Amino acid sequence: MKRALIIAAALMVSACGLRPLYSGGSGGNVAQTLRSVEVAPIDGGRSGWMVRTALQDRLGNSQPSQARYRLEVELDDDITGFGIRSDDAVTRERRTLRARYRLVDVSLGTVLLDATAGSDAGIDVVSSEYATVAAEQTALERLSREVADQIVTRLALYASRTGTAQ
Numbered sequence: 001m002k003r004a005l006i007i008a009a010a011l012m013v014s015a016c017g018l019r020p021l022y023s024g025g026s027g028g029n030v031a032q033t034l035r036s037v038e039v040a041p042i043d044g045g046r047s048g049w050m051v052r053t054a055l056q057d058r059l060g061n062s063q064p065s066q067a068r069y070r071l072e073v074e075l076d077d078d079i080t081g082f083g084i085r086s087d088d089a090v091t092r093e094r095r096t097l098r099a100r101y102r103l104v105d106v107s108l109g110t111v112l113l114d115a116t117a118g119s120d121a122g123i124d125v126v127s128s129e130y131a132t133v134a135a136e137q138t139a140l141e142r143l144s145r146e147v148a149d150q151i152v153t154r155l156a157l158y159a160s161r162t163g164t165a166q
Contacts, residue, residue, distance in 0.1 A: 029159060029160065029163060030156050030159045030160050033068075033069075033155070033156075033159035034058075034059050034060065034061075034152065034155060034156060034159065035059065035060050035061050036061065036066070036067055036068040036069055037059050037061055037067060037068075037069045037070070037071050037103070037155065038061055038067030038069070038070050038071065038106075039052050039055045039056050039059065039061075039070075039071045039073070040070055040071060040072045040073070042073045042074075042075060043074070043075070044075040044077060046140065047075055047077040047097060047140055047144065048073075048075055050140065050141065050144035051073060051075060051097075051099065051144045051147055051148055052073070053144075054144050054145050054147075054148035054149075055071065055073070055148045055151060055152065057148075058148055058149070058152045059071075059152065059155075067106060068105070068106060068107070069103055069104065069105060069106060069112070070103075070104045070106050071101060071102070071103055071104075071151070071155070072101065072102045072104060073099050073100070073101045073151070074099065074100045074101075075097065075098070075099050076096075076097070076098040076099075077095070077096070077097050077140070078095070078096045078097075078098075079093050079094070079095050079096075079123075079136065080093065080094050080096070081093050081125070082094065083125075089125075090125050091124070091125050092122060092123070092124060092125060093122070093123040093125055093132075093136070094120055094121070094122055094123070095120065095121045095123060095136060095139045095140065095143065096118065096119075096120045097118060097119055097120075097140070097143040097144065097146075097147055098116065098117070098118035098147075099116065099117045099118060099147050099151065100114075100115075100116050101113075101114075101115060101116070101117065101151055102114045103155060103158065112158070112162075113154070113155070113158050115154055117147045117150035117151050117154070118147060118150075119143045119146040119147055119150075120143075121139035121142060121143055123135045123136055123139055
C-alpha cells in the first residue's frame, strides 16, 4: 500500500509541470545565459562594490569581453533610525538596500529586463559605537548577498522563459 502511494505521488508531481531551472547543468541554456552577462560598475561605494562582487561570483562570467548582455544596477542604501527613547537616543536602526537593475543586449542596446530587488535588516544600536558600526557593516554584507541572489534568480527565470542562450 505504501509503495502504491509513493508511486502515485511521484506521478502527480511529474504531471504538475515543474521542471528544473538549471536543467542541463553548466551546459544548459540558463547557465550559458548567466555566464554571458557582464556586470557594469555599480556606484555606491562599498555597497556597490559588494553587490557587484556578489553578482560576478554568482554569474561566473570569466570573459567579460565576450559578454552578450550587460547588467546595469543602481543602488539605494539607507539606514533609518527608529525606536527612539525618552532622551531622543535611537535604539534600533533599519538598513535597507534596494537595487534597480536592467539587462541590456550589448549588440542591440535594448533593455530586455527592467526590475527591482531589495532587502532590509534590523540593527540594535548599543552603547559601543564600534559594535554598532560593525553591525551595520555585517548587515550590508548580508543584504548585498541577498540582493545579488534575487537578481540572479530573476535573470535565470528570464533566461528559462525566453530560451535565450549564447
